Amino acid sequence: MKESLPNIKNGKQCEVIKGTHKGKNGTISDIKWSKSGNITITVTQVNGIRFKTLGRNVLVLEQ
Numbered sequence: 001m002k003e004s005l006p007n008i009k010n011g012k013q014c015e016v017i018k019g020t021h022k023g024k025n026g027t028i029s030d031i032k033w034s035k036s037g038n039i040t041i042t043v044t045q046v047n048g049i050r051f052k053t054l055g056r057n058v059l060v061l062e063q
Helices: none
Strands: 013-016 025-033 039-044 050-054 058-060
Touching: 013 039
Parallel strands: none
Antiparallel strands: 013 025, 013 058, 025 039, 039 050
8 A cells, every 4th residue: 555755745845865866956746656666756956957766865845
C-alpha cells in the first residue's frame, strides 16, 4: 500500500539534501509513484530550470 509523505505537496519549497542535485532548491511539482514504490518529484528552480529527483532526497522547507 502506498503511503504519501505528508510534507511533500505541490507548490511547497524544498532543498535537495542528497543525490545528484544536492544543494539545489526550488518548488515541488509533478509528484508520482514509480513502479518500485518510490516517490519521484519535479523541482523547479527560481531560474526556471527543472529537474527530477526522489522524494527521499529532499527536505521540505516550512513556509
